[in-house]
Amino acid sequence: MNEMLEILGKNAVDAENILRNLSTNKKNQILRQAAEQLVKDTDKILAANAIDVQKGRENQMSEGLVDRLMLDAERIKGIGEGLRQVADLDDPIGEVLGMKKRPNGLLIGQKRVPLGVVGIIYEARPNVTADAFALCFKTGNAVILKGGSDAIHSNQAIVESIRKVLARNEVTEDAIALIQDTSRETASEFMKLNQYVDVLIPRGGKGLIQAVVNNSTIPVIETGTGNCHIYVDDSADLYMAADIVMNAKTQRVGVCNACESLLVHEQVKDVFLPVLAERLRQKHVQMRADEAARALIPDAVAATEEDWGREYLDYILSIKVVGSVDEAIAHINKYNTKHSEAIITNNYENAQRFLDEVDAAAVYVNASTRFTDGFEFGFGAEIGISTQKLHARGPMGLNALTTTKYIIYGNGQVR
Numbered sequence: 001m002n003e004m005l006e007i008l009g010k011n012a013v014d015a016e017n018i019l020r021n022l023s024t025n026k027k028n029q030i031l032r033q034a035a036e037q038l039v040k041d042t043d044k045i046l047a048a049n050a051i052d053v054q055k056g057r058e059n060q061m062s063e064g065l066v067d068r069l070m071l072d073a074e075r076i077k078g079i080g081e082g083l084r085q086v087a088d089l090d091d092p093i094g095e096v097l098g099m100k101k102r103p104n105g106l107l108i109g110q111k112r113v114p115l116g117v118v119g120i121i122y123e124a125r126p127n128v129t130a131d132a133f134a135l136c137f138k139t140g141n142a143v144i145l146k147g148g149s150d151a152i153h154s155n156q157a158i159v160e161s162i163r164k165v166l167a168r169n170e171v172t173e174d175a176i177a178l179i180q181d182t183s184r185e186t187a188s189e190f191m192k193l194n195q196y197v198d199v200l201i202p203r204g205g206k207g208l209i210q211a212v213v214n215n216s217t218i219p220v221i222e223t224g225t226g227n228c229h230i231y232v233d234d235s236a237d238l239y240m241a242a243d244i245v246m247n248a249k250t251q252r253v254g255v256c257n258a259c260e261s262l263l264v265h266e267q268v269k270d271v272f273l274p275v276l277a278e279r280l281r282q283k284h285v286q287m288r289a290d291e292a293a294r295a296l297i298p299d300a301v302a303a304t305e306e307d308w309g310r311e312y313l314d315y316i317l318s319i320k321v322v323g324s325v326d327e328a329i330a331h332i333n334k335y336n337t338k339h340s341e342a343i344i345t346n347n348y349e350n351a352q353r354f355l356d357e358v359d360a361a362a363v364y365v366n367a368s369t370r371f372t373d374g375f376e377f378g379f380g381a382e383i384g385i386s387t388q389k390l391h392a393r394g395p396m397g398l399n400a401l402t403t404t405k406y407i408i409y410g411n412g413q414v415r
Contacts, residue, residue: 002189008177009196012117012142015174020114020140022171024091027138031087034165035080038130041161042076048153049126056124056150064254064313069124069151079130082381086134089379092398093140096407107409112402114140116198120383121187121212123204124150129158131374131381133176139401142175144197146190148204149182156180191216201396203384206311221396224361224387225311226256226339228369231328231354233345234265238272240366241344245276248342248368250283254313256385257340257372261308261318263328266292269321273297285315292321309335325350329357336360338387340369361387361394 038045049071056066092112099109118141122128129145136143147155155178163173179186191200194217202212206225213220230248232241248259264272273296280287281299288307289300300319307318308331322328325343332341342364343354351365362372372395374382379397386392392400 002186004181005179005186005189005193006196008144008179009117009193011174012144012177013196015172016114016116016140016142018172019137019142019175020093022140024093026169026171027091027140028087030165030169030171031083031134031137033169034130034133034162035083035087037161037165038076038083038158039080041157042073045076045154045157045161046071046073048157049151051153052124052126052151059150061124061150062254062314064252064315065124065150066254067252068254069126069154071126071154075127078375079127082127082131082375083134085375085379086138086381086398089138089398091138092402097404104413105411106413109407110404111407112399113405115401115403117142117144117196118383118401119144119146119190119193119197119200119218121146121190121200121202121204121208123148123208125203126151126154126158128203129155129178130162132383133162134381135379135383135396135398135401137175139398141401142177144177144179144190146179146187147182152180152182187211188215191218194218201384205313221384221386221392221400222388223384223396224256224337224339226258226369226385227260227309227311227335227337228257228340228342229261229263229332229336230259230342230344230369231263231322231325231332232265232268232272233325233328233343233347233350234267235347235350236265236268236344237346237366238268238275241272242276242279244342244344244366244368246279246283248370249280249285249317250315251368251370253315255370256311257369258313259317259342259369260310260312261320261335263320263322263331264293265325265328266321266323269293269296273319280317283315285317287317287319289319290321293319311337325353329354333357333359339385340364340372342367342369361385 097110159178200218277297287300288303340362374395382395
């Protein structure tokens with residue numbers, strides 16, 4: 001086994017034994033101080049981030065991914081605010097989830113406890129570094145981070161800032177550890193560290209997530225890619241629909257909750273698509289459309305089968321005309337990644353059918369898919385957006401980083 005990883009693993013286990021017993025007040029105090037420290041260290045973090053951004057552009061990273069990588073003073077303030085929000089949330093650790101008395105007098109209940117050591121493998125998203133620490137620390141988990149080479153300098157600066165606060169409060173700095181070696185070989189070895197790591201969470205593109213799911217010996221919570229759809233129904237308010245599509249597609253293109261595919265009912269296509277296309281052109285969005293949509297959008301590229309299932313993370317949108325809500329639901333369930341899907345409609349029955357029948361972690365009526373986010377859901381931050389169905393689904397906040405154990409009170413019972 002890689003000696004460096006084994007040391008990190010042992011240190012994380014030791015740290016978790018300490019963290020699970022920290023008081024809520026102590027945890028909240030450290031989170032608030034970490035938020036302040038990150039803002040104080042803004043210049044240092046931005047200088048490190050600038051190195052990563054420059055290298056990303058030299059390596060021809062797409063602008064959507066550059067946007068994910070890039071930090072500025074406002075984004076660092078936002079990261080700090082996320083830590084404060086986590087501090088303000090109720091601490092789930094120790095919560096008793098019911099207690100029942102058995103006929104023999106035993107009192108049997110469950111209470112929330114930390115998962116233990118959480119490992120996270122992620123790409124060019126330095127905000128994940130702070131978010132992961134906040135959520136893991138609040139729930140008494142130690143966290144080992146394996147970021148990509150694209151964000152290594154940013155991640156190092158953020159971790160350094162957090163560890164300063166831990167040391168100042170005489171709490172183990174091993175509450176958060178960053179694997180400095182960004183090689184794929186080390187990532188592969190990290191995936192086998194089940195002796196020390198209790199759960200592994202990948203955050204990134206389809207290739208990264210599948211590599212972790214296929215190769216890890218550690219239980220994995222799969223955070224999926226986002227081939228997110230918006231369906232514009234025949235009863236939709238078309239002005240609202242256009243605004244929602246523009247927000248979901250263009251507000252930030254490099255995020256997993258951005259809209260990648262648009263479905264439009266045939267009865268509104270003639271009015272809706274030319275107007276929307278003009279707005280998309282102003283944002284330099286390339287449109288890839290089926291034959292019916294291309295008849296109304298002459299500059300659209302012909303969509304291929306691959307386009308219907310693709311997460312672009314770029315200024316590209318696939319567009320298809322459908323004949324009914326049934327066809328829209330069937331298309332979405334065939335091609336989606338079970339992340340976030342939306343219907344724009346004024347038809348209550350269609351809205352309810354969409355909510356009931358679309359298989360995804362988050363399903364919207366008359367709102368942008370961009371709200372699938374731990375901060376927007378009131379979780380302060382998120383450890384990821386789970387697209388699987390076991391343990392957690394959707395934006396993962398504090399409760400998703402806990403498990404339970406049974407607690408039993410007796411007064412001498414024997415079996």
